[in-house]
Amino acid sequence: MTEKIIIAGSGGQGIMLLGKVLAESAMEEGKFVTWLPAYGAEVRGGTAHCMVVISDDEIGSPYIDRADTLIIMNKPSLNRFSPRLNKGGIMIVNSSLADPKESSLNIKKYPFTDMAIKLGNIKVANMIALGFYLNNRKTVKVKSVLKVMEKMATEGREDLIKINQEALDAGVKLKDG
Amino acid sequence: MSGNEAIAEGAIRAGCCFYAGYPITPQNELIGYMSVHMPENKRIFIQAESEIAAINMVFGASAAGSRAMTSSSSPGISLKQEGISYIAGAQLPAVIVNIMRAGPGLGNIWPAQSDYFQATRGGGNGEYRCIVLAPSSVQESFDMMFSAFNLADKYRNPVIVLGDGMLGQMMEPVWLPVAGCRLPVAVKKPWALTGCKEREQNIVKSFYMHEGDLEKFNLLLQKKYAQIMDSEQRYEEIDTKDAKIILVAYGSMARIAKSAVKSLRAKGIKTGLIRPITLWPFPVKAFQQANRQTGEQANYLSIEMSYGQMVEDVRLAVCGKARVEFLGRSGGGVPTEEEIIKKVNSIK
Known part of the structure; x- marks a missing residue:
C-alpha cells in the first residue's frame, strides 16, 4: 500500500503541521514515510503546501505528481491542485473557504474553519480535516495520531493537546461528506 | 528529521568540533540545527559574516587539528572555492556540505544537481580534487557524515557532501544510534599547528616558490588521488x-x-x-x-x-x-x- 497526499492551503492554517502530524503518526506505526514541504518564500497569508507519502515499502520520490488524496483548505489551492488528483482519488475540501465545482471528481467537503470557530479555536480547522481524512482513509490509526499530538505539544500546554484532540475527534465523527 | 538536520546531527556525532557557516536556502535547517546543538555539546559554532569568511575559518580550525565543517548552497559554495582550493593545496581535512539549488547565478531555491562539475572537478583554481559523497535518503545523510570526516582525515583532503534542496528539506524517519553525542574522535594529527614547544615546527601552506618544489608537491597530490580512486569508489x-x-x-x-x-x-x-x-x-x-x-x-x-x-x-x-x-x-x-x-x- 502506498498513499500519496497533498495538503494545501494558506500560510497560518497549519498545513505543514497537518502533514507532520500525519507523517509522524505513520512513523509511529513503523511505516515508510516522507514529508516534503513547499519551501519557497512562503509567509503567513500566502499559499502553503506539503506532500506526504506513506507506504509499506521503501519510498522513491517524495515529490507527488498525482495524488491519491488532496486536502484542500482554501480556494487558490483548489484551483492549483485539483488537476493533480489521481483517478479514483478523493479530494477533501474546506468548504468554509473554497467552493469546488468540478463534478467529475470525488469530492468530500465540510466547513472545517467554521467548525473550528465553534469549537473555540479557528486554528484547529486543520485537525478536523485530518480527522475527517482518517475517517475516509485508514492510512494510520487515530490512536497513533493522538499519541503524536501529546509528544509534539510544548510541555505545560495540555490545553493545546486537548483542543487539538477534540478537533480530531470531531473530524473522525463526521458523516461521509 | 529533515535531511539538513540529519547531516547536522551526523556531523556532531562524527566529532565535528568546529562549524562556521552563513545562512542560505535550502540548507538553513542545517546551520539552524548547528547553532543550537554545537554549543550544547561544547563545540564551536560561528555564524560568519560571509561564506568566504566561513571557509577560511574552517581552514584555520582544520590547520589547528580540529574536525571542521562548513555548509552552504550553490551560490554560497561558489564563494567558498578559493578557500577550498587553499585547503586542498595545504592538504588539510575539511567537510563542505552543498545542498544544491538551481543556477546559474542566484538561480532559485528549488532542487538541482547542476554543481556536479564544480564538485567533482575541483571547483577552484589549480589542479586538485575533492572527495564527493552523494547521499540519497535522510538516513544516509546522517550515516555519511561519519565517512565524510573519516575520509577527510585519512587523506588530509577536503570532502564535499553533495545533496539537493529536496533531500535537505524532506523529512524521513532516521534511526539514530542510542548513545548520545560522542566526544570528539581522537585522530592523531602530528602535522597540526598545536604549538611547537618541545617539537619541530609544523608548517601548513599551499605556496611553493622554489623551482621544482610545486611540481614535486603536485605529483604527491596526484599519487594520493590515484590511491583514492583505487580504494574509495562506492556505489x-x-x-x-x-x-x-x-x-x-x-x-x-x-x-x-x-x-x-x-x-x-x-x-x-x-x-x-x-x-x-x-x-x-x-x-x-x-x-x-x-x-x-x-x-x-x-x-x-x-x-x-x-x-x-x-x-x-x-x-x-x-x-x-x-x-x-x-x-x-x-x-x-x-x-x-x-x-x-x-x-x-x-x-x-
Whole structure:
C-alpha cells in the first residue's frame, strides 16, 4: 500500500503541521514515510503546501505528481491542485473557504474553519480535516495520531493537546461528506 | 528529521568540533540545527559574516587539528572555492556540505544537481580534487557524515557532501544510534599547528616558490588521488545482472530512478540501476562489472537534475563499449518517473 497526499492551503492554517502530524503518526506505526514541504518564500497569508507519502515499502520520490488524496483548505489551492488528483482519488475540501465545482471528481467537503470557530479555536480547522481524512482513509490509526499530538505539544500546554484532540475527534465523527 | 538536520546531527556525532557557516536556502535547517546543538555539546559554532569568511575559518580550525565543517548552497559554495582550493593545496581535512539549488547565478531555491562539475572537478583554481559523497535518503545523510570526516582525515583532503534542496528539506524517519553525542574522535594529527614547544615546527601552506618544489608537491597530490580512486569508489547497484538498460542516477534523483526500475521490472522490462555514492572518485568499477555481467549488451541512461554532467563520467566509464543516453532537467524541474519510463521505452 502506498498513499500519496497533498495538503494545501494558506500560510497560518497549519498545513505543514497537518502533514507532520500525519507523517509522524505513520512513523509511529513503523511505516515508510516522507514529508516534503513547499519551501519557497512562503509567509503567513500566502499559499502553503506539503506532500506526504506513506507506504509499506521503501519510498522513491517524495515529490507527488498525482495524488491519491488532496486536502484542500482554501480556494487558490483548489484551483492549483485539483488537476493533480489521481483517478479514483478523493479530494477533501474546506468548504468554509473554497467552493469546488468540478463534478467529475470525488469530492468530500465540510466547513472545517467554521467548525473550528465553534469549537473555540479557528486554528484547529486543520485537525478536523485530518480527522475527517482518517475517517475516509485508514492510512494510520487515530490512536497513533493522538499519541503524536501529546509528544509534539510544548510541555505545560495540555490545553493545546486537548483542543487539538477534540478537533480530531470531531473530524473522525463526521458523516461521509 | 529533515535531511539538513540529519547531516547536522551526523556531523556532531562524527566529532565535528568546529562549524562556521552563513545562512542560505535550502540548507538553513542545517546551520539552524548547528547553532543550537554545537554549543550544547561544547563545540564551536560561528555564524560568519560571509561564506568566504566561513571557509577560511574552517581552514584555520582544520590547520589547528580540529574536525571542521562548513555548509552552504550553490551560490554560497561558489564563494567558498578559493578557500577550498587553499585547503586542498595545504592538504588539510575539511567537510563542505552543498545542498544544491538551481543556477546559474542566484538561480532559485528549488532542487538541482547542476554543481556536479564544480564538485567533482575541483571547483577552484589549480589542479586538485575533492572527495564527493552523494547521499540519497535522510538516513544516509546522517550515516555519511561519519565517512565524510573519516575520509577527510585519512587523506588530509577536503570532502564535499553533495545533496539537493529536496533531500535537505524532506523529512524521513532516521534511526539514530542510542548513545548520545560522542566526544570528539581522537585522530592523531602530528602535522597540526598545536604549538611547537618541545617539537619541530609544523608548517601548513599551499605556496611553493622554489623551482621544482610545486611540481614535486603536485605529483604527491596526484599519487594520493590515484590511491583514492583505487580504494574509495562506492556505489549501490540494483538488478544490473540481466539488465538491458541500466539507469544511472545519484542523490534524490536515484530514488525516483529506483521507483522507475521497479515499475519497469513489473512490466517485464529488464532494467537496473547504478547509484554512484562517491561522485569523485566516480565508481568506474560498477560499470566494468556491469559490462562484464551483461556481456556488454546493456545500454545506459544517465538521469540528472542537470543538462548532462555526470553523463560524461558514465561515457568515460563505459569507454565506448555501450550506448549511453541522457535524460535531464534543471532550473528546479525534476525528471519524473513517468518521463524516465517513457525515455527507457524509446531506447529499447
